[in-house]
C-alpha cells in the first residue's frame with residue numbers, strides 16, 4: 001500500500017521547517033512527498049514590527065542552510081545583525097585585559113563570525129521556502145503513532161490518520177514523538193533560568209557579542225541591527241524571578257552593574273522573559289522509521305549559542321543519508337541510513353554538549369582558586385592563535401564532518 005507521504009515532520013519550528021525546506025531543495029531528495037505538522041506556524045513579521053524577544057546567534061554553517069533553501073534574504077531583510085567580534089571574560093577579569101578571550105573574524109579571513117537573527121523570521125522564511133519546494137504544511141499536531149514494517153501511521157489532533165515511510169520528531173524539548181516512541185532521556189536541570197530582553201546601550205555595541213561569566217551564570221549582550229542588544233542573562237531561578245519583576249530603573253541598574261558597564265548604561269526597551277535551562281540528551285535519536293532532530297534530540301545551555309545550530313546540522317545530516325539511501329534504491333526510513341544518521345550526529349553533538357556543560361560548570365563557581373585558574377587559562381588561550389582558531393571554527397560550524405547539503409561549495413550546485 002502506498003503511504004500518504006514519504007516523510008512526515010512533526011513540528012515546524014526553526015529546525016522542522018529547515019529540515020522540510022532542505023529536503024525540498026536538495027537534488028537527491030527533492031522528489032520526496034514531505035508534510036510538516038505544526039499547530040502554530042509563524043508568519044513573516046511585517047517590516048515595521050519590532051524585533052521579537054527570541055533571537056539566536058546563527059553559525060556560518062546554519063547560514064549556508066538558509067542560503068541553500070533560499071530563506072536567507074528574508075531573514076536578512078528582518079534585520080539579521082552580523083557580529084565581527086566576540087569578547088568573553090571572567091567576573092574577576094576585564095573585557096580588555098587579563099581574564100578575557102577575544103575572537104575577531106578578521107583573524108580568520110571571514111567577514112563576520114555569525115549573525116543574530118529573529119527566531120520567528122527564520123521559522124517563517126523556512127516554512128515559506130518549504131512550501132515553494134512543494135512541502136505540505138498541516139496546521140495540526142501529532143497525537144499518536146503506530147510503527148508498521150513499511151510505514152509509520154500517525155494520528156493528528158483532529159483524529160486524521162496519515163502514513164509515511166519516515167517520521168521525524170522536530171517537536172522540541174517536550175517532544176511527543178520521543179515520548180510515544182519510548183525514547184528516554186538523560187540530563188539535569190541547571191538550576192538556572194535565562195532572562196531575556198532587548199536593551200538600549202549608552203555606548204555602541206561595535207558589532208561585538210559580549211559575554212561575562214558571573215558565578216551565578218553567564219550574561220550575554222548580543223548586537224542587534226537597530227543598535228540595541230539582546231540580553232541573555234542566565235542566573236538562579238530566584239534572581240530571574242526578581243529580575244523580571246523589577247521596575248525599569250532598578251532593572252537598568254542591575255543589568256548595567258552585572259555587565260560591568262561594558263556598554264555603559266543599559267535601558268530595557270522591551271518586556272522581559274525567562275526560560276528554565278536544562279541539559280537533555282535523548283538516549284537514542286532513532287527507532288525503526290523514526291528519527292529525532294533539534295531540541296527533540298538534545299537541549300543545551302545557551303551560553304555558546306549552539307542549540308539551533310546543532311539542530312540544523314542534524315537536518316543536513318538526515319537529508320544527506322536519506323538522499324544516499326534513495327540513490328542506492330532504498331526508502332527514506334530504512335534502518336541502515338537511520339543508524340548512520342544517529343552515529344554521525346551523536347559523534348558531533350556529544351562533544352559539543354560536553355564542552356558547553358564543562359564551561360558552564362567551570363564558570364558557575366566562585367571558588368578563588370578556580371577563578372584564578374580560569375583567568376590564567378583565558379589569558380593564555382587568548383594568546384594561543386591555533387587554539388582560538390580551533391574554537392571559533394567549531395563555533396562557526398566550519399569544523400567536524402560537514403553534511404554535503406550545507407557544504408559551502410553546495411551553494412554553487
Ligand SMILES: Cc1cc2nc3c(=O)[nH]c(=O)nc-3n(C[C@H](O)[C@H](O)[C@H](O)COP(=O)(O)OP(=O)(O)OC[C@H]3O[C@@H](n4cnc5c(N)ncnc54)[C@H](O)[C@@H]3O)c2cc1C
Nearest residue numbers: 011013015056057141142171172294295305306307308309
Ligand atoms: C534563552 C535562549 C537563548 C538561546 N539562544 C540561542 C542561540 O543564540 N543560538 C542557538 O543556536 N540556539 C539558541 N537557543 C536554543 C534554540 O532556541 C533552540 O535550540 C531552538 O529553538 C530549537 O528549535 P526546534 O525547532 O528544535 O524546537 P522548538 O523551537 O521547540 O520547536 C518545536 C515545534 O514543534 C511544535 N510542536 C510541539 N509539539 C508538537 C506536536 N505534538 N506535533 C506537532 N508539532 C509540535 C511546536 O509548536 C514548535 O513550533 C537558545 C535558547 C534559549 C532558551
